[in-house]
Amino acid sequence: MLVSSYIWKYLPILSFENRVKDASRYSLVKCVRLTIILNDDKIFLFIREENEVTEECGIRLCAPFMIGFIGLAMGLRSYGDYFCRTKKLLGVVTNMIKSKFLMGSTVGIMALGLVGCQASDNSQKEKESAKVVSEPVTIVDGRDKEVVLENGYAENFVLFPAEGSEMLSITQSAKPYLGMVKNDQENNIKGDVVAKKYPKILDVNSDIMHGDWSKPNVESILNLAPDVVYQWNFGEEGIKPLEDAGIDVVAVNWGTYADDIERYTLYGEALGKQDRVDEVFAHHEKSKQAVLKVTESLTEDEQQNHVFIGNVAENKITTWGTELPHTAVHKVDNLTYTVGKFDTPDAEINVETLLEWDPDMIVIGDFLKDITPEYFYNHPVLKNLTAVKEKRVYKAPTASQLDNPGITWYFYAFLATPEKFKDFSMREQVREDYKLLYNIDVTEEEIDQILNVEANKNSKYFDMFMQ
Numbered sequence: 001m002l003v004s005s006y007i008w009k010y011l012p013i014l015s016f017e018n019r020v021k022d023a024s025r026y027s028l029v030k031c032v033r034l035t036i037i038l039n040d041d042k043i044f045l046f047i048r049e050e051n052e053v054t055e056e057c058g059i060r061l062c063a064p065f066m067i068g069f070i071g072l073a074m075g076l077r078s079y080g081d082y083f084c085r086t087k088k089l090l091g092v093v094t095n096m097i098k099s100k101f102l103m104g105s106t107v108g109i110m111a112l113g114l115v116g117c118q119a120s121d122n123s124q125k126e127k128e129s130a131k132v133v134s135e136p137v138t139i140v141d142g143r144d145k146e147v148v149l150e151n152g153y154a155e156n157f158v159l160f161p162a163e164g165s166e167m168l169s170i171t172q173s174a175k176p177y178l179g180m181v182k183n184d185q186e187n188n189i190k191g192d193v194v195a196k197k198y199p200k201i202l203d204v205n206s207d208i209m210h211g212d213w214s215k216p217n218v219e220s221i222l223n224l225a226p227d228v229v230y231q232w233n234f235g236e237e238g239i240k241p242l243e244d245a246g247i248d249v250v251a252v253n254w255g256t257y258a259d260d261i262e263r264y265t266l267y268g269e270a271l272g273k274q275d276r277v278d279e280v281f282a283h284h285e286k287s288k289q290a291v292l293k294v295t296e297s298l299t300e301d302e303q304q305n306h307v308f309i310g311n312v313a314e315n316k317i318t319t320w321g322t323e324l325p326h327t328a329v330h331k332v333d334n335l336t337y338t339v340g341k342f343d344t345p346d347a348e349i350n351v352e353t354l355l356e357w358d359p360d361m362i363v364i365g366d367f368l369k370d371i372t373p374e375y376f377y378n379h380p381v382l383k384n385l386t387a388v389k390e391k392r393v394y395k396a397p398t399a400s401q402l403d404n405p406g407i408t409w410y411f412y413a414f415l416a417t418p419e420k421f422k423d424f425s426m427r428e429q430v431r432e433d434y435k436l437l438y439n440i441d442v443t444e445e446e447i448d449q450i451l452n453v454e455a456n457k458n459s460k461y462f463d464m465f466m467q
Contacts, residue, residue, distance in 0.1 A: 135152055136148050136149060136150050136151075137152055137270075137272070139250060139266065141233075141249075141266060142252045142253040142259075142262060142266065145251070147228075147249065147250055147270075148248075149227065149228060149248055149270065152272075153270065153271055153272030154176075154227035154248075154270045154271050154272075156175075156176045156177070156178045156226055157176060157177070157178060157226050157227060157228045157229065157270070158221055158224060158226045158228075158229045158230070159180045159230050160181060160208070160216070160229070160230060160231045160238070161181075161230060161232060161252060161254070161263070162183060162188060163184070163263075163400070164185065164188070164189055164201055164204075165188065165189050165192065165194045165201075166264070166267075166400050166402045166403040166404075167267060168194055168198055168438055169280060169400075169404070169438060170264075170273050170276050170403075171271070171273075172438065174200040175200075176271070177204040178204070178205060178224040178226045179204065179205045179207070179208040179224050179226065180201075180204050180205075180206060180208070181208070182206035185204070185206060187367070187369075188367070189201060189202065190202060192398060192449075193398075193438075193446045193449060194438055196446075197438060197439070197440045198438075205220070207220045208221055208224075215237060215238065216229075216231070216238060216241055218241050218242060218245050218247075221245075222245055228248045229242055229249045230249075230252060230266070230267065231249050231251055231252070232251070232252060232253075232254065233251035239251055250266055252266055254345075255322070255323075255345040256322065256323050256345075257323055257327055260401065260402050260405075261281075264402055264403060265277055279436075280437065283406065283433070283436055283437075284405060287409055287429075288329050288406070290410075291329040291330070291409045291410060291413045294413060294417065294420045295329060295330055303332060304332050304360040304361060304416055305332060305334075305335050305339075306324065306334065306335070306361045306363065307319055307336060307357060307359040307362050307363075307387075308336075308362075308363050308365070309362060309363065309365060309368070309371070310365050310368075311365075311368060312371050312375070315350050316348055316349075317350065317351065317354055318346055318347070318348050318349075319335075319336040319340075319347055319348075319349060320334070320336060320345070320347075321336050321340075321343070321345050321346045321347045322337055322343060322344065322345055323337075323345070329409045330409065330413055332412075332416065335359055339357055340357070351381055354382070354385065355381070355382075355384065358387075359385070359386070360386060360390075360392065361392045361393075361394070362376065362387045362392070362393045362394070363395075363396050363412065364394065364395050364396060365396055366395060366397060372395055372455040373391075373393040373395060373455060373456060373458065374455075376393045391458065391459050391460040392415070392459065392460050392461075393459060394415060394456055394459050395452040395455040395456055396408065396452070397411050397451050398449065398450050398452065399433070399450055404433055404434075406429065406433055407426075407429060407433055407450070410424065410429055411451075414426060414461075415460075415461050418464060426464070426465045427444075427451075427465065427467075430442060430450055430451065448466075448467070451465050453466055
């Protein structure tokens with residue numbers, strides 16, 4: 001709890017009516033004194049901790065003639081007592097004001113006193129539970145910065161990385177989602193298998209950005225009052241405005257397999273779900289070791305070179321650079337890295353360069369909606385590639401690289417060396433993974449969707465993945 005008996009804090013009020021309404025659902029942790037200030041067309045709130053209370057607190061609003069005016073300005077419908085179980089109320093308030101302190105006020109004050117905190121006879125168990133929940137939690141994020149969640153583990157969040165479905169493998173519920181990226185909802189989740197199980201994820205507020213991926217809509221996020229915001233570690237412009245507004249930000253990295261592990265860990269750590277993260281990682285490890293048992297025993301003659309296509313636009317082709325999505329397990333030459341000598345997460349090449357590399361196998365990112373193996377098979381120039389001649393161009397499965405890499409690892413390894421996986425069932429692997437990760441019992445049609453059967457049906461060896 002950042003508010004003390006001698007430090008006043010400041011914030012603009014946004015949608016106060018909703019916050020007051022919602023406050024009644026949470027258990028009390030602190031009792032504070034509020035002072036409302038009207039200044040031009042803005043309403044300001046000062047908060048001060050009065051004492052420690054672990055039961056419900058009755059709030060009486062004083063100075064009726066002032067309250068009527070203030071209440072009208074705020075859009076409140078009633079001005080009597082509000083039952084504030086203030087863990088949520090203070091979570092909303094303190095998260096918005098952590099970075100703004102005032103030792104006093106030079107602005108004229110209209111007072112709104114909070115009085116009458118009266119303890120009820122709650123059980124000792126409830127008291128202890130409230131104290132545990134309110135203990136601060138410290139997390140070291142992708143910047144190596146300590147982020148302190150003053151009110152304990154986050155119960156909800158705003159998510160800037162387009163990894164809404166990945167988070168579902170931790171939460172198995174859309175309830176903690178307060179805000180997320182609209183592009184993620186529309187292009188990655190809508191129509192996907194997980195959206196059928198968790199349809200409310202498509203209704204999550206997406207008004208969290210100004211224009212592009214780096215500029216947060218601070219006012220909208222303040223209004224959502226999240227316990228934590230997950231944001232890319234791509235520069236201060238995406239993080240500093242949020243932290244200046246007093247919002248807890250856990251910054252995450254992208255680019256390597258190690259970044260994926262760290263990012264998924266941070267997602268779970270802030271929510272207090274490290275046990276769930278460990279369970280998912282144990283499942284990853286099981287798949288990894290099964291694939292490595294095959295790939296690490298490949299002879300030099302059996303090893304191949306691959307290219308992973310991230311985008312195609314006229315004569316420009318974007319390929320994955322320093323790491324392929326299956327680098328952790330698949331012993332192949334990534335031509336972008338080994339031959340092209342690119343040392344960045346992705347690289348842009350032209351058609352002529354791809355012809356020079358002449359890979360044994362090409363994999364197209366599942367996120368490329370309009371590019372399928374048929375694009376390569378019918379291309380007047382690319383049809384001369386070895387991978388195209390041998391019909392070894394594949395559309396990657398829709399399974400996430402972050403929380404569900406096992407499907408991807410098996411996918412690549414099997415299609416590279418199918419003779420090494422005679423007793424393996426890809427469809428059974430999909431069933432197992434989706435049940436463990438998302439609690440979804442997938443149908444045969446959904447497995448076809450996940451494996452992109454329609455796009456891959458004319459590619460070599462893929463009949464082994466079909467019904």
